[in-house]
Amino acid sequence: MIQRAQKDPPKDPPKYARTPPLLAVVLLLAVVACGGGDPVPADRVTLTWWDYLDHSPMADQAVGQLVKRYQDAHPEVEIRRTAIPRADFDAKLAQAVAAGTFPDIAAVDVAALPRLAGQDVLADLTPRYSSWDVKDRFLEPVRASVRYQDKFYGVPLRTSTTALLYNRDLFAAGGVADPPRTWEELRATAQALTVSGQWGLCFAANGGAATANFLPLLWQAGGDVTDVGADPGVRALSFVDGLVNVDRSAPPDVLRWNDSDVEREFAAGRCAMMVNGPWSAPALNSAGLDWGAAPLPTGAAGGGSLLGGEAWVLGRAGRHADRAWDVLRWLAEERDNATEFGAALNALPNRSDTVDDLAWRWDPNVPAFIGQLAGARVVYGPRYPEVSAAISTMVRQVLGRERPAAQAAQDGRAALEPLLR
Known part of the structure; x- marks a missing residue:
């Protein structure tokens, strides 16, 4: 009778070969990042963005391209854009103010800015403006359009006059x-x-x-x-x-x-x-x-x-104010952003370093409108x-x-x- 040989019971692996579960997850993520697949940023930020700039396919496309361009350069940021019809925009903003859900970034009419600032829903950008050299390049009427009670509450976006x-x-x-x-x-x-x-x-x-x-x-x-x-x-x-x-x-x-x-x-x-x-x-x-x-x-x-137009504003209660401000700076400082956006929105150059920029001459008659800006006024209040x-x-x-x-x-x-x- 042939007896089947009994196997020795399995031995525990040596302590140095054991991998704690948490470390195993970390190592797995590292392998994925180094091998196939894109890395997932650990500090991913989501920003909400509202505007009413979908009034034409050209304008809507320009905004969409700007959002995509920023996200491509900053993969750790996701911008969730909501385009709202102009006729409904003020009512939607009022609902957001009442509900405490004001977006991180919004494009608002400069006539509405003082009212929103008075409702204490906009971030005071004055401290950020103090160290931002671009602020001095905006024409004075344009700067005035984003000030309320001697504080800055917005970054000029589209400027227009008649x-x-x-x-x-x-x-x-x-x-x-x-x-x-x-x-x-x-x-x-x-x-x-x-x-x-x-x-x-x-x-x-x-x-x-x-x-x-x-x-x-x-x-x-x-x-x-x-x-x-x-x-x-x-x-x-x-x-x-x-x-x-x-x-x-x-x-x-x-x-x-x-x-x-x-x-x-x-x-x-x-x-x-x-x-x-x-x-x-x-x-x-x-x-x-x-x-x-x-x-x-x-x-x-x-x-x-x-003087009319829109400004970018930040919600005062936003959890990612630094990142949202970085988006606004990027929008204003990058020359290609401003000129492409300006042409798509039929806007006027609103800075001393852009009024003579040929890239802004999206129509031969633009200079006539530019000439109106120096003496333009704002008459807004809450x-x-x-x-x-x-x-x-x-x-x-x-x-x-x-x-x-x-x-x-x-x-x-x-x-x-x-x-x-």
């Missing part, structure tokens, strides 16, 4: 050689170019557009929001009243037009001149129009224009929506023949006083 746009063909047909430079010339030119089926001048006066187009006239007359009931305010109201209701060189339809409506009428050749911004350039070029841009005509006190509504009401009462200019100015002053205290 100018006087004119149709060269209609000017030639009407025997007008050059765009008007003063209020008197503007009124005379608008009258000369008003013929059957064609208005001399078009502008928007529906809602907030009435405020945006009236404020430059108020400043050009030597007035300001704080004393809108004084003589300069009455003169500015009388001037627009003269264009629409006396000379009839501007259509009564301005009361229902926004900037897009005016752009459409101008592109169709039904307006010889219009007040509008650089955002109109793509549509006018697509229409094959021979157009130019000139500074807004000056009043008794000289020129003046309203209650700007109410201020704008009061000014708009005043202007529309005059254009709609509900009030004479002097009475409307006094009513406007009474409405504005408590809002400006």
Whole structure:
């Protein structure tokens, strides 16, 4: 009988050959990192990003490319972008403020910045600005647009202003050689170019557009929001009243037009001149129009224009403030970022070192808009929506023949006083 040999029981491996479970995991990750597969950063950061810059495929693509470019250069950062329609953006931000879920990074209208800062939801960037040399390159009106109560709350993004746009063909047909430079010339030119089926001048006066187009006239007359009931305010109201209701060189339809409506009428050749911004350039070029841009005509006190646009802001409660600030610096400091983004958004160069940069000349008429920036103003405050509504009401009462200019100015002053205290 053959007996099967018994095997010795297995012996424990020597102590030096044992691998603790935690160490085994670490070694496995190291093998994966050195072999196939990308390493997984141990300190990965996720940033939330909100904007309303998907209004055109070109703009949306530019934002998407910027986000991707930053993430490619910083694999430890994930930016979760949410593009919200412009009409819904303010309401969504208000909901986020109420819920305490304000995003890490947001692109907001500069008119909304003081209100958000006053609600204590934005990070105070003043300490970061103190050691940031780029801040001194932004034009003063641009810097002013991101300040509130002497503190910085944003990084300028898109800067814009308005100018006087004119149709060269209609000017030639009407025997007008050059765009008007003063209020008197503007009124005379608008009258000369008003013929059957064609208005001399078009502008928007529906809602907030009435405020945006009236404020430059108020400043050009030597007035300001704080004393809108004084003589300069009455003169500015009388001037627009003269264009629409006396000379009839501007259509009564301005009361229902926004900037897009005016752009459409101008592109169709039904307006010889219009007040509008650089955002109109793509549509006018697509229409094959021979157009130019000139500074807004000056009043008794000289020129003046309203500065608009957006700024990047950081949420005050964000957990990754240093990384979010690094994103904003990267957006502002990298030349290619600024020029590509500027062209996609029809923005203007807003720094002293970029105003003459040819890379910003995405349209031949950009210099005319740039010339408006030096004297541009901001009139924002925490209650700007109410201020704008009061000014708009005043202007529309005059254009709609509900009030004479002097009475409307006094009513406007009474409405504005408590809002400006």
